[in-house]
Amino acid sequence: MNQGRPSLRLLGILVAAALPPLITYAAAEVFVEALVTQIGAGTTLLIGAGLAIGWAGVVAVLAGRVMADEARSMVDLARRGVGEGSRATDSSGEDELTVAQRRLATALDERNRQIAELASQVRAAPIAQDAAAVAHSLVSAARSMTGDPTWTLAVLRVAEPDVLPLGEYGPDGESGVPPVSEVHGWASTLEDGDAPAVGARHAIGPWGAFVIVDLAAGDELRAILLAPWEGRQPPSPAELNLFALLGQHAATAIEHALLYTRLRHQTDELNRMAAIQTDFLRGVTHDLQTPLTSIRAVAAELREASGLDEAARGDLDTIAHQADRLRRMVSQLLTVSRLEVGALTPRQEVMRGEPIVRRTWEALRADRSFEVADDGPGHLLVGDPDRVEQVLWALLDNAVKYSPAGAMVRVRLGLTGAAGDGQLTGEISITDEGAGMNATTMEHAFDQFYRSDDARRLAPDGSGVGLYAARGLLRAMGGDITVRSQLGGGTTVTITLPAERADDAVTPGPR
Numbered sequence: 001m002n003q004g005r006p007s008l009r010l011l012g013i014l015v016a017a018a019l020p021p022l023i024t025y026a027a028a029e030v031f032v033e034a035l036v037t038q039i040g041a042g043t044t045l046l047i048g049a050g051l052a053i054g055w056a057g058v059v060a061v062l063a064g065r066v067m068a069d070e071a072r073s074m075v076d077l078a079r080r081g082v083g084e085g086s087r088a089t090d091s092s093g094e095d096e097l098t099v100a101q102r103r104l105a106t107a108l109d110e111r112n113r114q115i116a117e118l119a120s121q122v123r124a125a126p127i128a129q130d131a132a133a134v135a136h137s138l139v140s141a142a143r144s145m146t147g148d149p150t151w152t153l154a155v156l157r158v159a160e161p162d163v164l165p166l167g168e169y170g171p172d173g174e175s176g177v178p179p180v181s182e183v184h185g186w187a188s189t190l191e192d193g194d195a196p197a198v199g200a201r202h203a204i205g206p207w208g209a210f211v212i213v214d215l216a217a218g219d220e221l222r223a224i225l226l227a228p229w230e231g232r233q234p235p236s237p238a239e240l241n242l243f244a245l246l247g248q249h250a251a252t253a254i255e256h257a258l259l260y261t262r263l264r265h266q267t268d269e270l271n272r273m274a275a276i277q278t279d280f281l282r283g284v285t286h287d288l289q290t291p292l293t294s295i296r297a298v299a300a301e302l303r304e305a306s307g308l309d310e311a312a313r314g315d316l317d318t319i320a321h322q323a324d325r326l327r328r329m330v331s332q333l334l335t336v337s338r339l340e341v342g343a344l345t346p347r348q349e350v351m352r353g354e355p356i357v358r359r360t361w362e363a364l365r366a367d368r369s370f371e372v373a374d375d376g377p378g379h380l381l382v383g384d385p386d387r388v389e390q391v392l393w394a395l396l397d398n399a400v401k402y403s404p405a406g407a408m409v410r411v412r413l414g415l416t417g418a419a420g421d422g423q424l425t426g427e428i429s430i431t432d433e434g435a436g437m438n439a440t441t442m443e444h445a446f447d448q449f450y451r452s453d454d455a456r457r458l459a460p461d462g463s464g465v466g467l468y469a470a471r472g473l474l475r476a477m478g479g480d481i482t483v484r485s486q487l488g489g490g491t492t493v494t495i496t497l498p499a500e501r502a503d504d505a506v507t508p509g510p511r
Contacts, residue, residue, distance in 0.1 A: 020055055131164040131257040132173060135223075138250045140171040142225055145246065150227050153215075153250075154184035157222035163261050164254070187212045188224055199244030202234045211235060213247040217255040225250065274340075288330045296323040321365055328393055332469045335390070336448065339472040346384035346477045350500060353381050353413050353428055360392040361409075366400040369408040376415035378502035381426045383477040388497070391473055391481075394466035395430050395493050401459040402491070403434035415499055425479075426499030431492040434458075437485040445483055446471050470495070 135153055142151040153169040167177035168184060186205055200213045209232075213225035225247060229235070235243070299320040303313050338344040354374055361370055381388065399409045410431045417424040437445065441452040449464040471481050478498045485491040 024051065129257070131160075131254055131261055132169070132177070134254055134257040135164065135169040136171060136173050138253060139169055139225075142227075142246060142250075143171060146227075148227055151225055152184075152227075153223060153225050154180050154188070155223045156180060156184075156188050157220075158258070159220035160258060160262070163258060183207050183210075184224065184226060187226055188222070200235075200240045200247060202229060202240070209234075211240075211243060213243045213250075215247050215251040215254065217251045221251060221255060221258070223251070223254070288326070292323050292327045292330065296320050296327065299323065324363065328390070331390060332394065332465050335469045335473065336465050339469070339476070344473075344476060346387045346473065348382060348477070349385060350380040350382055351385045351388070353379075353426060356385060356389055357392060357411050357413070357428065360389050361396055361411075363393065364396055364400060366396075366409075367405060368400055368403065369406070370411075371408060372411045372413070374413040376413065376427075379415045379424065379426055379499045380502055382498040382500060383479065387473045387477065391470040391495060392428070392430075394470050395495070398466060398493075399430055399432035399434065399491075402455065403432040407433040409433075415501075417499075424499045424501065425496050427494055427496050429492055429494040431490060433490045436487045436489050436491055437483075438487045442483060442485055446481075467493075 135155065139151055139153050142153075143149050155164055155166050155169065158164045158166065165177050167179050168181060169177060186207070187203070187210060200211065202209065202211055204210075208228060208230040211227045211229050215221065215223040215225065225243075299316045302308070303316040303320070308316075335344065354372060357372055396409065403409065412427075412429045412431070414427045414429075415424060416427060435454055435458060437452070437454075441454070444450045444452075446467050448468045450468075451464040467481070467483075474481050474495055474497065479496045481493065481495045483491065483493050
């Protein structure tokens with residue numbers, strides 16, 4: 001009963017369920033009329049109805065099993081596609097596929113192939129190139145997926161026509177991009193019924209029948225894929241859905257290519273501006289070094305001249321001190337430019353930390369209380385003494401600028417690391433009693449040119465490069481820098497450098 005058309009099988013089931021009870025009842029009327037008369041017509045009908053219902057139940061169970069086997073076979077075909085020789089068997093290995101089943105399996109197999117090829121072609125779209133190359137590659141993908149060599153793509157609207165010119169695209173760019181034709185213009189404005197067509201559609205117009213696939217991404221991109229469809233059966237809903245999927249992927253690929261191109265142009269522009277800024281800083285710092293050195297030298301020479309009163313000598317000291325401050329700030333800017341181009345290579349020497357700390361503090365000539373404590377065993381720092389002094393000057397200068405008059409600035413020196421593994425680290429922590437920093441300021445403390453509102457209020461003349469340059473210098477010497485702070489509770493900045501025990505290293509001469 002499982003071969004043939006479904007309608008014939010259903011008719012056979014109905015006949016098998018209804019005919020035997022009718023035959024039985026007719027035979028009873030003819031051959032055993034006395035028995036019918038004896039038990040009564042009503043009882044006979046009741047017995048006949050019971051037998052008919054029982055027989056119908058038996059037929060329904062048997063037919064249900066047969067129909068369930070066929071349904072499972074159809075589901076299995078939909079999942080697996082066509083097997084070898086376009087034939088399959090049920091669980092007992094007896095029945096072949098019907099013609100309808102084979103057609104369904106073949107269609108599903110072809111649709112799966114097209115979807116897999118579409119995914120592969122979209123993944124291979126060269127979005128890292130220019131958007132026009134992506135448009136050409138998508139036309140090739142449409143032709144390959146559908147096996148139809150007539151597909152073309154028309155770009156009708158785009159936010160950046162210099163990147164993706166308006167026009168008609170084929171599978172390659174050798175023939176250029178001709179203007180949008182009248183056919184594409186007609187197809188782009190075509191409406192299906194009372195609502196604008198969306199996705200994919202089949203349309204007939206003055207130029208014949210066409211399949212039109214929309215490519216859209218917001219208001220910035222509007223394009224269509226077009227293929228002549230004259231003389232062919234209109235595409236099925238499943239085919240139109242597949243074409244719509246192709247249009248969605250194509251629009252996404254073009255949008256990504258445009259975004260990639262935009263980001264690449266922005267990156268190139270930022271790099272160009274950064275190079276200009278670096279060259280400017282390098283030129284300015286070099287130009288400022290010489291006059292500042294001359295000012296410092298002239299002030300020192302005049303201070304030694306005879307006949308000057310103490311007030312004049314104090315003024316000359318102030319000039320020399322401020323010239324030194326400016327020279328150090330210019331040196332920070334020069335350091336920043338060298339760090340950015342990788343042209344800074346610090347020396348590696350051993351040095352004692354405390355003398356450099358005291359010498360830097362004295363150079364600041366700050367009106368703050370100062371305290372130095374060495375909590376660790378005797379050790380020597382490893383790094384470039386001049387660069388370490390530059391870092392300390394920036395950190396101590398910040399401690400002075402952002403703390404009130406009369407506040408204490410404390411410096412603690414220490415040594416961490418195991419004694420036997422050779423991984424010793426020297427620490428210098430600088431703690432002030434200043435305004436402190438909130439969480440946002442701490443997060444951006446080491447950003448170049450960053451200054452919080454509180455920092456601008458307390459020290460308007462800051463440059464915002466001190467901590468940035470300090471971190472770059474320390475990391476170049478194998479160290480690092482961290483900051484701990486609380487708004488209104490002061491700040492502690494800790495720098496680390498490679499270190500050696502004092503008894504294991506040669507003590508350097510005085511600097």
